[in-house]
Amino acid sequence: MSFWKSNNAEKRASDTMPPSQHLEAIGKQKVSGNNNETIAILRSLFSPNDDLTTREIDVLGQYEATVMYLSNFVNSERINQDVLKPLVTTNMTRTKVARGDVVRFLLKQALNFGEAYVEVSVTKLAEALFRGNTVILIQHLKEAIVLSTRSIDHRTPSHPQTEQAIRGPRDGFVEAIGTNMSLIRYRLQTPDLRMESMELGRMTKTKVAVCYVEGLCDPDLVRRVRNRLNKIDIDSVLDAGTIEQYIEDNHWSPFPQMLNSERPDKCCAALLEGRVVILTDGTPFALIAPATFVQFYQVMDDYTERWLMGTLVRAVRLVSLVFSLILPAMYVAVISYNPELIPTKFAVAVAGSRAGVPFPAVVEVLIMEVSMEVLREATLRLPQQVGGALSIVGVLVIGQAAVSAGFVSPITVVVVALTTIGSFATPAYNAAIALRILRFPMIILAGIFGLYGLVVGIILVINHMLSLRSFGVPYWAPYAPFKLDGMKDAPIRAPLWSNFLRPKEVSPENDRRVSPQTVEYAKSPPKRQRRSLTTGPRRGGNKT
Structure with a gap:
């Protein structure tokens, strides 16, 4: 692991206010060599907190020292075994070390820590304590030892909660x-x-x-x-x-x-x-x-399965994208302005189902969409056991009651249900939210201008996406600018051996990820020779 800090960061740290008024009061004060004075300064920073622990010991049996740490931020057993015990053990008390060489001796021979260093600034010592480190102050020495002893309980890697996988690794990131x-x-x-x-x-x-x-x-x-x-x-x-x-x-x-x-x-x-x-x-x-936009509709299952299955599932997601964005708006435009576009029998059935509904189609769809968003948000915020029951009650009971009361038509319930299911098929939650936001202006445009408004809305959305950049990379790549190699992993999922180049939109220094020999082998694998299976000796053979 490498650590870096640019000139901008240094300038930022000097031009802005310090992170704490208490640290500002300390300023650039150094360790004085008087432990009582340094401890008093550090205690003033943590007061009235009671988790700052101090332990007085004699290092090497002859030098007074103080060990300081936050009890809730470290493993107390490790402090006892790896810090206190090596400093006060009998063998250490027999070792004679000059006062000026104590810090060097402890770091190189007594304390077995991968991260240990010397610090002379009181402000840095306070920040080290806040991070869960242990500070060792030695009387009459103007430098302190800092040990990395941070220990926080965290959960072990488990199955990702927001990105389910049918085939693939089951471990996910944790908070640490x-x-x-x-x-x-x-x-x-x-x-x-x-x-x-x-x-x-x-x-x-x-x-x-x-x-x-x-x-x-x-x-x-x-x-x-x-x-x-x-x-x-x-x-x-x-x-x-x-x-x-x-x-x-x-x-x-x-x-x-x-x-x-x-x-x-x-x-x-x-x-x-x-x-x-x-x-x-x-x-x-x-x-x-x-x-890029296509990444929000790609999942790892597309690559762990064979390319035919990956392509089919990806096509289903693209259809779901269309449903979640334009299906309600198209329904409003056709019903309100262009009913001649649908078959006569179906138009009669739709007109019959809408008989008695007091609202126009655009208001009806907006009411159902808002109700569905409220139901979805309530389902997410409730406990898991209650949320599942609420979703079933909301879809079955409330929907059926609204249709029976003549509040909405059955066809509107079907359209909104398909739209909601289509948004659930989007792998990325934040991308699904973007489509849910754009769905409402699309419905309003379709309710005012019909199909013309729907087409204008689609053009505006596409034009906006064409103007977006992500760290300088076109958001609509590889469609615009068009990259033929990128199309192997955009609308379809081509065989892995055919998609041997890395995405050109990110300008990789090495653009090839599959060797030419592997590509040739995958294109024309060697023919397998048929093996002849024999059971026992041949008939008519020589007998012994």
Whole structure:
């Protein structure tokens, strides 16, 4: 793991207010060598909190020292075994070390920690304690030892909750960024994988890691991501969604311009395409940049299954996209302005079902859509056991009651139900929300202008998507600008051996991911020779 800090970040830290008024009062004060004075300063920062623990010991049996840590932020058993016990053991008390060499001796021979360093600033010591580290102060020494002892209980990797997979890995990201980084390294065991870390948030000091594969990812893309992250100067970063809202290209677009995922295999696939993955401590979701619109309708099942099944399922999702966006608006336009476009018998049946409905078609559809959105939101916010029952009651009981009362027509219920099911088929939740938002202006345009309004609405949506960029990459790629190689993984899912080039829109430094020999072998595999199966000796053979 490499650590980096640009000049912009240094300038940002010097030009803005400090993260805490208490730390501002300390200023640039150094460790004085008087433990009581330093402890008093540190205690003033944590007062009236009672989780700051101090333990007085004699290091090497002759030097007074104080061990400080937050009891709720560390593993107390590890503190006893790996910190206190080595410092006060009998063998250590017999060792004679000069006072000036105590810190060096402890770091190299007594304390077995992978992350241990010396600090002289009281402000840095306070920040280390806030992160869960342990501080060792030695009397009459103007430097302190900082040990990485942070230990937080977190859940183990489990099946992703928002990205279900029929065939594929079952592990997902967790809230601990260290675990998430190890899940990526587990799959990409290459020295070219880079994970650059930084901290965002004055108060939270949230660790953020920028992951990419050197030699594949465009250096300009990595530089663009770094610059945007360095310009974020806010109080807190509690989720990856906060970062997404600050670094996306168009803040007014309903379409998401960054892909989020809690699947390590999906993030690794993005890294191997030449994209950048951003991990945030405290959240199980990773950000993938740049993102194009076709990525929001691709899932890992498309690649783990054979290409015919992957193509069929992807076609079903595209049909669901059309249903979720334009089906209600098309129904309103045809019923209100152009009923001659539907067969006569069906038109008579629709007119009969709408007899007695007090509202025009556009108002009827809007009422049903709003009711469905309210029901969907209520289902999401309720407990899981109650939410499932509410969805069944809402669809069956409320819908049937509305039709029986003549409030809405049965055909409207069918159209809204198909639209809702189509939105559920969208793999990315934020992309489905974008279509749900655009569905309402499309219905209004169709209710006012008919099919002309529907066509104008579709043109405006497509024109807006053509104008979008995600870190400089066209949002509508590979359709516009048109890339023939990219079409092998856009409307269809071509065989893996035929899709041997990485996406050109991300400008990868190495665009080939399958060797020519493998492609030739996959195109024309060697013919299998038929094996002759014999059971026992041949008849008429020589007898012995």
